[in-house]
Amino acid sequence: MGGTVVLVVAAGRGRRFGGDLPKQYHDLAGRMVLRHTLAAFATNPEIDAVRAVIHPDDRQLYDIAASGLALLEPVSGGASRQDSVRLGLESLADLAPERVLIHDAARPFIDAGTIGRVIAALASNPAALPVVPVADTLKRGLDGFVSDTISRDSLFRAQTPQGFRYTDILSAHKAVIGEELTDDSAVAERAGLAVTLVAGAEDNVKITTAADLERARRLFDGAGEIRTGSGYDVHRFGPGNGVWLCGELVPHQAGLLGHSDADVGLHALTDALLGAISAGDIGHHFPPSEPRWKGAASDQFLAHAASLVAARGGRIVNVDVTLICERPKVGPHRARMVARLAEILKIDQGRISVKATTTEGLGFTGRAEGIASQASASVWLPR
Template identity: 60%
Template sequence: MTVAALIVAAGRGTRAGPGGPKQYRMLAGEPVLRRALAAFATHPGIDIVLAVIHPDDREAYEAAAAGLPKLAPLCLGGATRQASVRLGLEMLETLKPSRVLIHDGARPLVSPGIISRSIEALDAHAGALVALPITDTVRRASDGFAGETIPRDGLWRAQTPQAFHFAAILDAHRKAAGAELTDDVAVAASAGIPVAMIEGDEANMKITSADDLARAERLLMNGGETRTGSGYDVHRFGPGDHVMLCGVPVPHTHGLVGHSDADVGLHALTDAILGALGQGDIGQHFPPSDPQWKGASSDRFLAHAAKLARDAGARIVHVDVTFICERPKIGPQREAMRARVADILDLNMDRVSIKATTTEGLGFTGRSEGLAAQALATLSFR
């Protein structure tokens, strides 16, 4: 089963006021669209992410999407949302997904749980709609005055994603071309596709106005939990002509002795992420007594910790590694190490810090008997 996410971001968003399309406005340091894309691109149940954008937004999109995994080549949208979705579905057709989640690029706070429930609903249903039941009194207005009360029983506020079996919703969109229906559930209904309701989340708001941006920023800053984990690792020097540090081979007069590749930087960082998750330490997940890990590349350990974080609904916000050694010199390889860690964790490089210090000749590192590293990882949970 292949699951695709289709992120619709071709609108102009004029109600958000001056400052460019709302999906490219900054939200807590990142573009709105990047947050929407990342929610799906980092979800373990999603295999492909395709964005549908306005032809004028290529440069803004490339900047917003840089470095994210699972992205298919972008699709240019049409004159209406419905046309944009159809064009996106037709581009996805060549990739043969079995299921698709269609999501508004202006909903940046969709949670991993909503995505998971949308996928799972398709095990039993032809379609699924994320929505919230209306709890306020609803009235019809007449000439600026309060009119009749509308019974709210059974009324829901539709959100996205809206999930479907791929072939059925593509066929429905093709048949409904030009009808200007309001959303994909309406398209599905026109083709007789039943759609189940999934309860959504108030945080899964759509950015429409400048006030919405401010509210979303408050939710991001105050609505989640932040945890910090620490890690520490040591390996002694032995025979060899290089050491592996944060995934980079560094020339040296000795190697490091260990069951895997003895990368103290990645080992400490793996432990830091596991610590923030409350998931024990690296030895519990990759026992040194297990021969399959003999000589293993430590990027596998770090990637495993990153996946556990995603599965827990956490976002790795920042990592910091400090090497403690007299030699080799870390400075010449620092940027390569930052780039490698950023690649493994799918982070921007400005969220990766790597530095080094000495012990002024004191202790085992001062005597150049081995090398140590300590790490901190900051994770955000929502």
């Protein structure tokens, strides 16, 4: 397989958190904490696969948290976090990834920037640790009094995901079975691996106590942002008697050439949605080199992009598609196109715009060599 696989460690019982329900399954802005974490990785184009390590008693809860996400089958953890990580790493042997990222389930605010920096660092280092500098003054205490002030120079707070070359960290974990080290970078250090530091993020906090969860809820309550993405697509005319545009078959004296059904409107809009959530492009999710997408209906591409928005806890605010061609005329079919897009995206038609324009006889569209489309999409995402 190669590539990058993420292990989300979710087998803990959260003793410091208290209560009967492990912290990773508590509600956070309408979704389980674990759901936020899994979705952040499952929708990231730099990640090839995601596997959770869970407690065997939590399978029903996990299935709720993971519903609708493209994930590997979870595996059971061990008696300690270190055991759970090792078991998760061993379960990846058949996949043989090049890189593995190990992340705490209770860090739901992980961002794409931190993930990208960790992966980039592994190109030239065996291990990478995201950190933030210590900002507070540090004191050492003795018998209830300050005994020393500690310099905070060169001191950092460690975060996850911590990244490693797979074979290195698997060997390192096997070598320390029975010991209790503080985190996976400590395991790597014990094995003599050089761990490079990359910038973490202040928001990438770990939920450890009930008070932490309340603070996380306040961050989510009313907190969100509008993201905008754009897309563009072109297809050449070829033999046929109709073209697919925005999910509708429009009669025409030619067809459009493409690996799938060549629906320029849906392709541009798919890229716009993927761009709004920083999830790559249509070619990454549906490579034209794969035979299964030959002649495929493009509505499934757009539905997939919409599902990724939902997986991030987001919602589509509005979409706008412009079809650029001399022929066929779009006006008579516009209402049906809007209705079809609303059906695929599961949003109100009032949030959808389909327009058409010509290039006044200029360029390849003016010469009737093909059709182009540009699209924009706005989505709301929780911070």
